[in-house]
Amino acid sequence: MDSGGLVRIGPKTGDTAATGQPAATTPAPPAPPLLTLRLSQNSARRVEDRMLSEKGMSEEIRANYEQVDMFPGCLEDWVEADHPARFIREFVEALPLRELGFAERKSEEGRPPYANELLLKVWLYGYLARLRSTRELEKACREHMSLLWLTGRHAPDHNTLWRFWHENRKALRAVFRAGVRGAAEQGLIGMVCHAVDGTKIRAVASGRTLEKRKDLEKALAQVEKSIGEMAAAIEQAEQEEAGDYRLPERLQKAEELRWAIQESLGKMQEIGRDRLHPHEPEARVMACEGRKDPAYNAQAVADAQAGIIVAAAAVNAETDHGQLVPLIEEVKANLGEVARETVGDGQYGTVQQLAEAEARG
Secondary structure, three states: OEOOOEEOOOOOOOOOOOOOOOOOOOOOOOOOOOOOEEOOHHHHHHHHHHHHHHOOOOOOOOOOOOOOOOOOOOHHHHOOOOOHHHHHHHHHHOOOHHHHOOOOOOOOOOOOOOOHHHHHHHHHHHHHHOOOOHHHHHHHHHHOHHHHHHHOOOOOOHHHHHHHHHHOHHHHHHHHHHHHHHHHHOOOOOOOEEEEEEEEEEOOOOHHHOEEHHHHHHHHHHHHHHHHHHHHHHHHHHHHOOOOOOOOHHHHHHHHHHHHHHHHHHHHHHHOOOEEOOOOOOOEEEEEOOEEEEEEEEEEEEEOOOOOEEEEEEEOOOOOOOOHHHHHHHHHHHHOOOOOEEEOOHHHOOHHHHHHHHHOO
C-alpha cells in the first residue's frame, strides 16, 4: 500500500521469471490501467461504523444526504390505506358536483383552470387538518405528503382557493349535507340523542378600532361646530372680497368627515346596535375568552352515537337565545327527521323556543 491511502493492483516492474533469468527486453504491450482506490474520510468512517456494527455495537440513525434514489418513491406507498386523504378522494369523486351547484369555469385560451373536485379536495383536507388560511393551504399543497398525493402534485395558489370558496358557498353547504346523509346511510348516526351547543369565534377586526355611538355623536357635534364656524368665516370673506369663490380644502374635508360619521350612525340605527366595526360590520361584540371583541357565534348539533356533526350554522347573535329551533330545522333538512331527544344548556331553554320546538314536533 502506498502512502496517502492508495492501493495499487498490477504487475511490479523488475520481475524475473521462475528460472531466475531477466525479463525479455522486447517492449511489452501497455499494461492495463492501474486500479486506484482512494479511501476518503467519509468512506473510512462508514467502514469503521460497519465493522463496529458487525461486532454487535449499535450505531445512531442519521440522515444520509449522499444517498441518491435512482427511481423516486411512489406517492401511493407513502399514504396509508386508512389515511383520511383516501376517504376525501372517494367521497368527492362520488359527488355530483354540477347538481350541487358548483360553478364551472372554462378557459379557451391560456392555462386551463383547476377542476372543482381538486379544489374541493384541498378545502376538505384543510378542514380535517385545521388549516383555515388559503396561504396555509397553498403551502400544504407543496409540503404535506398526503396532500401531494391527493392533488396529484398540483399546487393551486391562495387566490385560486379563495375564489373557489367565495363562488361556491352554497354548494359547499350542500357538500356538508351530502356527507351527513352518507354517514346516516352507513349507520353512523343513531338519531336517538342530539346535543346542541355554540362557541364564539373572534372576528378578524380588532376591538380597538370599534366605532361607538356615543363617540360618533360627540365627534359629529364637533364637526358640525367646526363647519358652522368655517361657513361664517367664508361668508364674511365673501362680502369683503370679490372674485371667484372656491370651497376651502379644510371645509371639504370636514364635509367628508361629517358624511362618514353620519353613514356609520345610520348603519348602527339600522341594525339596532351601539357599536360597529367599519371593516367588518357583520361582527358583533361578544365575550371571547374573558374579553369582549368582535366575533361570531358558531352553532353545531352533534349525534350522540359517534359524535358526528349533523347541523351547523354561524350567526352574529350575541347569545344562544333563539337558536334552538333553527338548528332543529337544519337537522330536519339534512336528515329528513329529528332525533328523539335534543339537549342543550340553559341558554337555549327560553319559553318561546321550547314552545315553538314542541309545536313543530
